[in-house]
Amino acid sequence: MCGRDSATQRLLQGSAICLGGNWGVTFATEASVDFNWVDFNKGRTMEMSRITALAISVSILGAIATWLFLTVGSIVIWGAFLAWACFYHSGGDDAAFKSxxxxxxxxxFMASTTAFIILTVPGGKVLGPTVWPALVAGISFFLYIIAANIPAFASIPGTTYGYAATFAYVLQTPDRFTPQAIGSLSLNSSYIVVSLSMIIGAIFAYASAKGADMLVGSAKAPA
Structure with missing residues (x-):
């Protein structure tokens, strides 16, 4: 029979662990591995790791989100997934949801406005079809990065996700890179469809984080 101290020592040495008496070992893994002794006779269960909880929560909500976007159409699932990633990249908490x-x-907004200016202002006739878009894009980069001085727009990566998603949408979707489509009040407009897709994605991301918290909390609760 192994005692608590000897079992811990042997575990840290990478050898087989001996469970004796009423004692067992649970693993709580996030950034590192913690060893928590649990008295099974008291009815407590093994703790669920944060990663396992996230895997369960995200897989369920990800399936629901995929079904929703495929059913509705027009809105873009990859825009939602970009926002989902941005949420966790930003910290995965209440503040991250807002930002x-x-x-x-x-x-x-910045990308759609940039695209609209490229298409409607005849700068290409003077500067050429490659220099004009590059110049407008460069100015827009400066503007959205300098805007990070405003707390509400402080997340430059988050703004870049939205910017990139917008140009992916207008350049890869037929008939969307036109002033008529961009300026319309419909789901043909990048202003509307990409924003809506990313907002929905952020909501699903926030729900997945809360779902993971619930799973971890329920696993820790005494039976």
């Missing part, structure tokens, strides 16, 4: 929506939508 994700604000910065993503700001990025969509």
């Amino acid at each position: 994700t929506i604000t910065s993503n939508v700001f990025g969509v």
